[in-house]
Amino acid sequence: MCNPIGSASLGEVHGAVRALLESNQVSYQGHRYTRPAPSTYEQQWLWDSCFHALIYCHFDLSMAKDELSSLLYHRGVDMGGMVPHMIYWAGGGEALWGQPYASTITQPPMIASAALKVYEVSQDRTFLQTNYELIREYYEWLGRERDPDHDHLVSIIHPWESGWDASPRWDSQMGLSNPTDFEAREARVHLAQAINSIGCDIQRVLQDGVFCVEPIDFNAIYAANLAALSQIASTLDRPSDAARYDVLANATKDAVRLKMWDDRNGTFWDLAGVDETPIRVPTCAAFVTLYAGIPTLTQAERLLAQMRTRFSAPYPIPTVAVGDPLFSATRYWRGNTWLNVNWFIHKGLQLYGFADLAAELASRCQALVEKSGFREYYDPFTGDGLGSLLHSWSGIVLDMIEK
Ligand code: GLC
Numbered sequence: 001m002c003n004p005i006g007s008a009s010l011g012e013v014h015g016a017v018r019a020l021l022e023s024n025q026v027s028y029q030g031h032r033y034t035r036p037a038p039s040t041y042e043q044q045w046l047w048d049s050c051f052h053a054l055i056y057c058h059f060d061l062s063m064a065k066d067e068l069s070s071l072l073y074h075r076g077v078d079m080g081g082m083v084p085h086m087i088y089w090a091g092g093g094e095a096l097w098g099q100p101y102a103s104t105i106t107q108p109p110m111i112a113s114a115a116l117k118v119y120e121v122s123q124d125r126t127f128l129q130t131n132y133e134l135i136r137e138y139y140e141w142l143g144r145e146r147d148p149d150h151d152h153l154v155s156i157i158h159p160w161e162s163g164w165d166a167s168p169r170w171d172s173q174m175g176l177s178n179p180t181d182f183e184a185r186e187a188r189v190h191l192a193q194a195i196n197s198i199g200c201d202i203q204r205v206l207q208d209g210v211f212c213v214e215p216i217d218f219n220a221i222y223a224a225n226l227a228a229l230s231q232i233a234s235t236l237d238r239p240s241d242a243a244r245y246d247v248l249a250n251a252t253k254d255a256v257r258l259k260m261w262d263d264r265n266g267t268f269w270d271l272a273g274v275d276e277t278p279i280r281v282p283t284c285a286a287f288v289t290l291y292a293g294i295p296t297l298t299q300a301e302r303l304l305a306q307m308r309t310r311f312s313a314p315y316p317i318p319t320v321a322v323g324d325p326l327f328s329a330t331r332y333w334r335g336n337t338w339l340n341v342n343w344f345i346h347k348g349l350q351l352y353g354f355a356d357l358a359a360e361l362a363s364r365c366q367a368l369v370e371k372s373g374f375r376e377y378y379d380p381f382t383g384d385g386l387g388s389l390l391h392s393w394s395g396i397v398l399d400m401i402e403k
Helices: 008-025 046-056 061-071 110-122 125-145 181-197 202-207 216-235 239-260 284-292 297-308 338-351 354-371 392-402
Strands: 025-028 031-033 269-273 278-281
Touching: 008 025, 008 046, 008 392, 031 046, 031 061, 031 110, 031 297, 046 061, 046 110, 046 297, 046 392, 061 110, 061 125, 110 125, 110 216, 125 216, 125 239, 216 239, 216 284, 216 338, 239 269, 284 297, 284 338, 284 392, 338 392, 354 392
Parallel strands: none
Antiparallel strands: 025 031, 269 278
8 A cells, every 4th residue: 555655855845835925925015924725715715714824823913913913903893703715805796795895794713823823933922912802702702602502512503614515524514415616516505695685683683494504624723713712811801701611622522522422323413403313424623522622531542443444545534435325536515635624633632742643644634735736635545636726725735743
């Protein structure tokens, strides 16, 4: 079996990542951000910008701060605290969202952890102070608006909010069965218009039986970020906020562990709708729980057993278990390997002390970019690059290999 490992020097990877991000930078009226991919994805995306900030921490702290500050700049659009999943700096959002400059839905809430990392590297307290209220309001918004059953698990109301746009995880909730890529995309656009017409109000969404899911990874990221927010509050000498977000972080971790775990199958499942029906589609989203320190050691071992068997591939980690009927190596989000998803799993493996596995994963991610460049996603068997070219977040490989 081929066992691809990265062989370029750290300096070479560092240089290539830096060149990638610098070539994708743009500036609007003094606000700088990095396009996810030139020509394919020109707008600013929430979780992309958080990954970009983490990458910039390795070579350009000023840009790392700008990337997050531009994300938090609402240009006067009142979102009640929400940070939109897309910002259209040059306008153009009207057709989908009824407003020009921003979408009306969100994306994986990585801002607190990205801001904390930028602070840890830069020691710039003013940066934290300036952005603290906006960051805090975002997590307050998530807890207030997206947890209608008050179980500390937040819900998404559109697959785009998960960041895993076309994953088979969402098919049943989208009323789709084995859709073509075109059908699935049409359904997503239709849903965006439908939820926008009811103000993206979760009570209406539930009432109308529209898409509403508590995802595993979104909640793991939410929990880890509440913990990061607590640390930010401590740094800024706000002990009551620090205590509040620590309690909330633990409540979400407990809820994922208690409500999403399936002991028979040894994995976590997304929960759909008011009934919280488990979505039994085996994806590597379950492994993202490691990033937040959610699984017990026994649960972690069981997840690892799956990682080594059902999710084994020369260029891991496939987003869907390879033997599953819904798996496809090449179809968007339906089985391919994504470096940004791998980053969470890599961090999680390190957190649990599985250092060798983490190093091996990092090396295989490096092998992917050496073979196929910085692509949006990759075929887990051949390592061929798929989706957009020069995709910025694939530069996150640098964070996996550089200390
Ligand atoms: C795709 C991905 C989404 C990402 C965006 C920009 O739509 O599914 O997660 O944020 O591209 O990279």
